[in-house]
Amino acid sequence: MLIKKAVDIPSSEITPKNVYLNRRKFLAGTIISGAAAVAGMSLRELAEPTNVLKDVSNYNNYYEFSTDKYEPAKLAKDFKTQPWSVTIDGQVKKKQVLDVDTVMKMATPEERIYRHRCVEGWSIVVPWVGFSLSELIKKAEPLPKATFVEFTTVLDPNHMPGQRTGVLDWPYVEGLRMDEAMHPLALLCFGMYGETLPNQDGAPLRIVVPWKYGFKSAKAIVRIHFTDKQPVNTWNKSAPNEYGFYSNVNPNVDHPRWSQAKERRLGEFFKRPTLMFNGYDQVASLYSGMDLKKNF
Numbered sequence: 025m026l027i028k029k030a031v032d033i034p035s036s037e038i039t040p041k042n043v044y045l046n047r048r049k050f051l052a053g054t055i056i057s058g059a060a061a062v063a064g065m066s067l068r069e070l071a072e073p074t075n076v077l078k079d080v081s082n083y084n085n086y087y088e089f090s091t092d093k094y095e096p097a098k099l100a101k102d103f104k105t106q107p108w109s110v111t112i113d114g115q116v117k118k119k120q121v122l123d124v125d126t127v128m129k130m131a132t133p134e135e136r137i138y139r140h141r142c143v144e145g146w147s148i149v150v151p152w153v154g155f156s157l158s159e160l161i162k163k164a165e166p167l168p169k170a171t172f173v174e175f176t177t178v179l180d181p182n183h184m185p186g187q188r189t190g191v192l193d194w195p196y197v198e199g200l201r202m203d204e205a206m207h208p209l210a211l212l213c214f215g216m217y218g219e220t221l222p223n224q225d226g227a228p229l230r231i232v233v234p235w236k237y238g239f240k241s242a243k244a245i246v247r248i249h250f251t252d253k254q255p256v257n258t259w260n261k262s263a264p265n266e267y268g269f270y271s272n273v274n275p276n277v278d279h280p281r282w283s284q285a286k287e288r289r290l291g292e293f294f295k296r297p298t299l300m301f302n303g304y305d306q307v308a309s310l311y312s313g314m315d316l317k318k319n320f
Contacts, residue, residue: 156210174199226241
């Protein structure tokens with residue numbers, strides 16, 4: 025098995041699988057630990073309330089199922105990810121419709137594991153299974169005028185109850201500039217922790233863009249469209265003053281409602297300084313000369 029990781033993330037920093045899968049328990053435990061410290065109480069005295077959370081295993085941002093972070097795992101349990109196809113179209117030489125199994129085998133017959141830090145409220149380091157998105161893009165042979173890549177996720181309100189609400193304009197759309205999409209750190213993923221990608225994490229196919237905030241990493245992708253126009257991504261359409269097209273992790277640009285200067289690693293109580301581009305200095309050249317406060 026080929027192990028590939030960012031040089032600044034040692035194995036010791038990877039979020040343990042049991043911590044990731046039991047995020048609600050660890051979040052509750054962290055809050056309780058802080059409360060105990062303030063009140064001068066021992067954790068043993070406060071252990072009883074945490075026991076009732078033992079059967080809760082996930083904490084996800086997946087509005088297609090629910091805006092409640094604790095519900096998607098339950099609601100997505102029986103979501104059907106086979107058969108599944110992905111349409112490749114737009115400004116490319118090779119327009120095609122691919123079965124998801126074909127996509128998974130595109131890069132190499134080897135399984136690759138990429139360890140990346142990502143931010144979705146809490147910072148986590150996940151070993152994703154997949155390959156660089158650039159491998160698929162090269163096989164599609166984009167035309168010179170294709171300067172952006174747009175990702176559309178599945179529209180299935182019969183099985184995704186969140187899509188029966190007006191909280192966002194469905195289907196979910198995201199996009200990248202072509203040079204961002206071609207960067208080797210931009211991933212096309214179909215697994216995590218050496219296993220098949222769980223439904224609540226975007227099965228069967230999602231992108232992961234680790235130097236951007238989590239909502240940029242579209243889940244359950246059904247279309248990859250190449251265009252010469254900047255896509256209007258869903259969150260930017262919903263709240264343009266809060267969510268820009270780029271959405272790079274930038275501690276120097278506050279969200280209108282909170283500071284982004286610090287983050288909390290899942291399983292830890294104390295916050296740590298947020299790193300520019302999530303610590304991925306390799307992508308800084310993509311934004312040379314850009315005003316990152318304007319292009320937030």
